[in-house]
Amino acid sequence: MTDAIEIKPGPGRPRSAETHRAILAAVGAMLMKSGYPNLSIEAVAAKAGVGKQTIYRWWPAKADLVMEYLLGMSAQMPRPDTGSLIEDLRIFLLASVEGWTIGKLGPVVTALMAEAQSDRRFGDLFFRNLISVRRAALKEILARGQARRELAAGRDLELLADLIYGPLWYRLLLKHAPLDAAFIDDLLRELRLGM
Numbered sequence: 001m002t003d004a005i006e007i008k009p010g011p012g013r014p015r016s017a018e019t020h021r022a023i024l025a026a027v028g029a030m031l032m033k034s035g036y037p038n039l040s041i042e043a044v045a046a047k048a049g050v051g052k053q054t055i056y057r058w059w060p061a062k063a064d065l066v067m068e069y070l071l072g073m074s075a076q077m078p079r080p081d082t083g084s085l086i087e088d089l090r091i092f093l094l095a096s097v098e099g100w101t102i103g104k105l106g107p108v109v110t111a112l113m114a115e116a117q118s119d120r121r122f123g124d125l126f127f128r129n130l131i132s133v134r135r136a137a138l139k140e141i142l143a144r145g146q147a148r149r150e151l152a153a154g155r156d157l158e159l160l161a162d163l164i165y166g167p168l169w170y171r172l173l174l175k176h177a178p179l180d181a182a183f184i185d186d187l188l189r190e191l192r193l194g195m
Contacts, residue, residue: 022048023055027069032104036066036111063115063122066108071129073099079137085145086188089164092141093184096134096168101179106172113173135161151193163191 026047030039041062045052059065077099080091100106112130116123138161145151167187171179 019048019050019054020058023050023058023065024069024072027065031066031069031108036108039066041065061119061122063112063119064125067112067122067126067130070105070108070112071133073103073105074130074133077134077137079140081144083148085141085148085150085193088141088144089138089188089193090184092138093164093168093187094181097179097181097184100172106179110173113169135165138164145193160191160193 023044026044027039030043030047039062041052041055044065045055048055055065059068078091078095080088082088082091100109112126116126139157142151142155142157142160146153146155146157164187167183168179171177171183177183
């Protein structure tokens with residue numbers, strides 16, 4: 001599995017675990033209430049009861065702070081191993097879709113994706129810390145299915161990960177069609193993963 005790179009805090013005192021938790025809790029509450037565009041370092045600092053210098057010392061920009069919040073959420077994502085490739089994929093992908101739709105994180109993720117396109121430094125961190133970690137988890141599920149012979153030995157797992165995530169991102173970004181359980185089932189069926 002690909003390891004996420006550590007987001008190193010700036011110079012100064014080491015992070016207080018309690019302050020760190022308070023800041024990320026404030027980020028989560030504010031994202032759910034008013035979304036990414038309305039989140040500011042100043043507002044997070046006020047809600048967490050810290051100085052904005054503390055936040056800037058640990059995170060160079062708003063996008064980095066929000067990405068760290070999402071990393072915590074991503075760590076809670078299921079890593080199913082039910083013995084069935086299709087069921088494992090369904091559980092895994094449905095958790096992503098529910099986080100984006102029911103959990104209201106979709107607009108946050110798309111905002112970070114936009115930020116990643118315009119800021120190369122952040123784009124590299126976004127890919128290494130968030131995207132590649134989720135891809136590695138997906139490829140683990142696919143590799144287990146391949147080992148159980150539910151997936152042909154010759155299938156390219158990198159390409160298959162693209163073929164699975166591509167339609168999810170497309171619907172998340174364009175919002176042209178539902179991103180729901182029925183879509184996940186249709187996608188898995190069309191990919192013919194049992195062959």
